[in-house]
Amino acid sequence: MTAREIDIHTLPSMLTALRLPSFHKLWAEIATRADTEGWPAARFLAVLAEYELAERDMRRIRRHLNEAQLPVGKTLATFDFKALPTLPRARVEALAAGDWLDGGGNLIAIGNSGTGKTHVLCAIGHALVEAGHRVFYTRTSDLVQRLQAARRDLVLEAALAKLDKFDLIILDDITYAHKDQAETGVLFELIARRYEYRSIAIAANQPFSGWDQIFPDKAMTVAAIDRLVHHATILEMNAESFRQRAAATNRMALAEPAATTNNDNQNEGET
Template sequence: MSNAQIDTFKLPVMLTALRLPSFQKHWQEIAEQADKEAWPAARFLAVLAEYEMAERETRRIQRHFNESKLLGGKTLATYQFEAVPSLPKAHIEALAGGDWIERGGNLIAIGNSGTGKTHILCAIGHALIEAGYRVLYSRTGDLVQKLQIARQELALENALAKLDKFDLIILDDITYAHKDQAETSVLFELIARRYEYKSIAIAANQPFSAWDQIFPDKAMTIAAIDRLVHHATILEMNAESFRRRAASDNQKAYANAPATTSVKSKPEEITDQDTTK
């Protein structure tokens, strides 16, 4: 093709057709720099390609964050590792790398309420998305309800197939969900389908010995736990509740406040019913 045949005025249209938005956004600025510094054509093209790849990755990460439904603000940087001595930061950072995802492994965080189980699983989920994995967060009860509706509409296989696209599904509050036999069945099908194939992360306030409240059928309880723990990393997270400790600190601050200090309201006391994830 001769230079006479190339119409540079058509370049924006061609770049749009080729779906190269970063090329279109930056080419004029980079071209001016290239002309000024006498770059070879290969360097000019390489710089534009780097812009395109970097901005594509940014868009991918944002798109996957949006679809993940992960809770915002719950990252490794905001987790109080010093409050849970049984949870080494280095171990969690290694899990955030995702090697266990490649093996179809699972992750189970077990401990009393308020120790940040949801936080740590969401933080790992955020890191995994940045590493290129696809993650979905859901309360166990919400996801089970959706699968049960799909079964009633004879669309359960299609619903499960859509979940297959996620490398990791985070099931929160699994021991809070008391299910009937039909709902228990779809939860077990999800666990069985992903066994040694795709990963599941679970936050549970109760030890495995109490999981008969989730799966009322004893044989199904054993089978579900067996599949979950076979290739699992188990995080024991028993410590003082973050929220209870924060409330206690607030109450002490109120009690120690000078009489002249204006305090709008006394902090409410935390009861055993209060929980923090």
Template structure:
């Protein structure tokens, strides 16, 4: 029995096929790479590898951008805009080591304690931005907001499902945990979040009160001790008791000294996403 003749390939149908296969980057760049492959005599395997690299680079960029949007991290609070010289007792090397994210791999925690305006939130958000860029899932939230959401879930009898949805985040940043007095119901759902993530997924917490004053967070003494014990067991603690950034800025304004505009962030994920794809194309062209 003779083998059936191969079907002719309809090159004109390629854009439609790439759309059906959800390969938008290959669809955008294949003609340029095909011309280069023809001109330089690339083997089919090299041409195919070049197309795959461009598609993977674009997918990584889109995923990072999507995760950044879902993180709810404040824009502009990145490592590039962090004034390391003004941080009390925290070195650049230490922050950059935390931004590398090894501690997140083990489910450890990060706690920044210090005066209001000392830069705690900026430090935690900058680390969060770096972790998103490295492929981690991060969620930033004021503590009051997440407590309200979890309380609503408890009232609707879906607290377990709400906590399970948070499991997808490698790191949750709880800002201003000691900002306001919490009642028993509020502290209860917050404790459940802390207990659920203990030794499995990371928390980063900004607090303007020392642990000795955390009875404002957890009115029940036993719950206070249990929560602190779980948080600090595997934790890095940053003590940031310095002059308020906001107070210094106000003093500069009063003395009519010019305040430097925020530095353009080199951690802008959207720009880096495009740059990564362009870099990949340049690498292919240079081969």
């Protein structure tokens, strides 16, 4: 085929067939610039390829963020590290790089309620998605219910296999999943399946000594903790609750106008 046999007017449809939307959108503009500046053909193609790859990365990140179901707004940029000086930003940023995912390492954040455990884990998860990893966030009780339903319908293996595609599963509020509310043996099956294979991040508001309320028996509790901590980074996050601190700040802010009004009224009475 010679250049004279190629119909340039068919280029948009060919690019659509090749699934190159950025090529399709930008080729005419880039071609005009290339002609004006005298680019060689290789540079013209390289520029278009860079745009196409960058756009694919953006689409992939958007798609994976959507499937991750991470809470909105919980990123490293929005976390108040000054309020939790025992958790250095550098340490969290190192975790966000994701090296610990190799070999199925785990991450466990333990601390009292309202200290930012969920925020930190989700911020790390968000960074990992942007770095190319696949992440899934869920409340532990919700996942237990889903896996219980899968077991009842005899499709538990398929449900667990579907979760294998995620490099990291973030289990929030694990100590709210009580063995008297649901049979949490399925949770142990998930932990055992991912051991040294895929990673789990856990937010817990109770130390390991309080986890006996989660699993059906003590032996399973010990076995679950043993698997989780074997290759784990543990973040101790006991501090004053962010929510309580925010509530106290709001009360002070509301009290100040009232005090100012009372002072003004008193001054008017004295005049």
